[in-house]
Amino acid sequence: MQRVAQTPAGEDPAVVDDRRLVSEVLRKDRKATAEFTARCADYVYPFVHRRVMPRTEVIEDLMQEILLAAWQNLENFRGDATLRAWILGIARHKVEDYYRKRIRALELQEDEHSAEESAVLPVFDEHLDAAVQQQRVQRTLALLPEAYALVLIWRYRDERSTREMAELTGKTEKAIERLLARARETFKQRWNNDRP
């Protein structure tokens, strides 16, 4: 579907082609829209998948939100960066919105209980084959309450600090730390229960 674009001197051909595609989508050209969908879906899918695993049932809703937001804001695409970078920026916001909503929903229950995390270091079987270990990680995350899984992914996969998470969710840093402690403790219990 991709066609060769005329490249003005010094311009990245990918960016020129992105601009061509965006202008055609803005004209509501159905074939360009198909190309835009295929391209953007492939950019966004691995990003979203990795951030919501193992709850893959939310991927489609999130991707739909991202694509629709992209369409609604397409006039703001200047072509300073690639379409890929632009839409991944939208995806990051949408995924974080999703985290925020889910974690906020837990607010009342969490704040009522203080978390006590055992000081015992988790034993995460370093000798396990990486693929086997990742399967076990996904199984364990799937067994956790959703907010626990998300807070762990946000902190350790996306490497957000507890301060950033607090700001983004409107909770205190202490509340996020308590939530993380409970999530880690539950993760450890489930992990150990899954031991063959």
Add this chain to the structure above:
Amino acid sequence: MTDPNIEREFSRLLSQPQEISERAPSSLKARLYSTLVHEQQASGPLASLDSTVAAGHGICVWEKLVQITPVGERAKSPFFCQVCHARLLAEMFDAPPIFWAHCPYVAFKK
């Protein structure tokens, strides 16, 4: 303050990416495309098939039939895929048995 060793262990465990197929499933692309075109239609007609061809895109055999039909441009602007079996099959299956040239739903299989 969390024990740095616990932090390190969780980082090590959770930061490892699991291998994920690089491409979105074709049925998901098909559903996203249909949704996006409906959204485009909500704010006015789609670009005409003539302008699509002029922009260098191919059109499928059904769209070609519409394009040469002697009716006004307005009648040629709807999203004809809405009534095509190819869309239905593509939205349901990742390897749908559809093979029309220049059909976007076929292209999603690639």
